[in-house]
Amino acid sequence: xxxxQSPQAVILREGEDAVINCSSSKALYSVHxxxxxxxxxxxxxxxxxxxxxxxxxxxISASFNEKKQQSSLYLTASQLSYSGTYFCGTEFAxxxxxxxxxxxxxxxx
Amino acid sequence: DVKVTxxxxxxxxxxxxxxxxxxxxxxxxxxxxxxxxxxxxGLRLIxxxxxxxxxxxxxxxxxxxxxxxxxxxFSLILESxxxxxxxxxxxxxxxxxxxGGWTDTQYFGPGTRLTVL
Numbered sequence: 001x002x003x004x005q006s007p008q009a010v011i012l013r014e015g016e017d018a019v020i021n022c023s024s025s026k027a028l029y030s031v032h033x034x035x036x037x038x039x040x041x042x043x044x045x046x047x048x049x050x051x052x053x054x055x056x057x058x059x060i061s062a063s064f065n066e067k068k069q070q071s072s073l074y075l076t077a078s079q080l081s082y083s084g085t086y087f088c089g090t091e092f093a094x095x096x097x098x099x100x101x102x103x104x105x106x107x108x109x
Numbered sequence: 110d111v112k113v114t115x116x117x118x119x120x121x122x123x124x125x126x127x128x129x130x131x132x133x134x135x136x137x138x139x140x141x142x143x144x145x146x147x148x149x150x151g152l153r154l155i156x157x158x159x160x161x162x163x164x165x166x167x168x169x170x171x172x173x174x175x176x177x178x179x180x181x182x183f184s185l186i187l188e189s190x191x192x193x194x195x196x197x198x199x200x201x202x203x204x205x206x207x208x209g210g211w212t213d214t215q216y217f218g219p220g221t222r223l224t225v226l
Contacts, residue, residue: 002151002168030210041113041199041217042152049207055214087151096211098168099144099152 001026003090005100012078012107020103022088023070031064031071032089032097035082042087045073078107112136113218115200121224128187130221132200139205140212141183143167143175146197146220158183159205190225197222 003024010018022031030049033056034042046056048064048071056062061074071090075082085104089097116131134141143155144167154167156175164175172194176184183202187194201215 030206032212032215034215041219042215044214044216047207047214049210053207055207089152091206091210091212096154096157096165096167097215098154101149101151 002098003088003100005086005088005103007103008101009104010106012082012105014078014080014107014109016078016107018075018078018105020073020075020086020088020105021070022072022090022100023068024090024092026069026090026092028064028066028069028071028090028092030091030097031062032091033060033062033071033073034087034089034099035084036087036102037084045086075105078105080107080109083107113200113202113216115198115218115221117221118219119222119224121226122190123226124191126190126225128190128223128225130185130187130198130200130223132183132185132202132218133181134183134200134202134216135181136202136216137180138202138216139180140203140215141177142201142203142215143173143183143185144199144201145169146199152199155185159211190223192225195223195225 033045036042204213
């Protein structure tokens with residue numbers, strides 16, 4: 001079952017902050033975040049596990065609310081290089097990772 | 110660096126043709142995946158494999174089959190291509206998941222843009 005991402009698109013000025021949300025209707029085991037720049041392959045950002053363990057880049061922060069079955073990705077002091085489409089993927093017991101529809105982020109100078 | 114390569118960046122085929130998309134990874138990963146990417150629909154899983162000759166259906170397996178005869182290679186087959194299979198196809202590989210999950214970090218190939226006329 002595909003997770004729901006919000007917003008679908010966001011435009012920022014350099015230096016501004018953004019939050020991308022990912023919600024599921026099922027109890028989650030893990031949440032994965034990827035970024036895809038135009039014309040390129042998706043690249044791993046972060047994994048958040050039930051219970052609090054995380055794996056990912058130091059400059060990216062995210063939260064995982066197990067009770068609400070949702071995760072948020074925090075992009076602070078955005079840079080031009082943050083532009084791209086962000087995908088969350090959710091994993092629940094016995095099921096392979098399923099990706100959401102994506103959030104398009106554009107950072108302008 | 111992990112490398113996932115796909116046989117073609119662009120492919121044009123005719124309706125009814127049999128199409129093979131090849132994917133090779135060089136990191137000895139157990140898991141391999143085939144996704145389809147269409148605007149607004151995100152990355153949809155077609156099939157995945159967790160070991161040689163083992164495969165599982167993803168969310169949209171209809172019209173596709175897969176083959177994994179060697180650990181490093183995972184092939185996607187369109188038995189009879191149709192125009193609604195025109196899309197970007199992405200292959201990925203990964204280790205098994207952290208603490209018992211299915212998948213750890215996935216490494217993606219550059220994609221094959223398939224057009225079926």
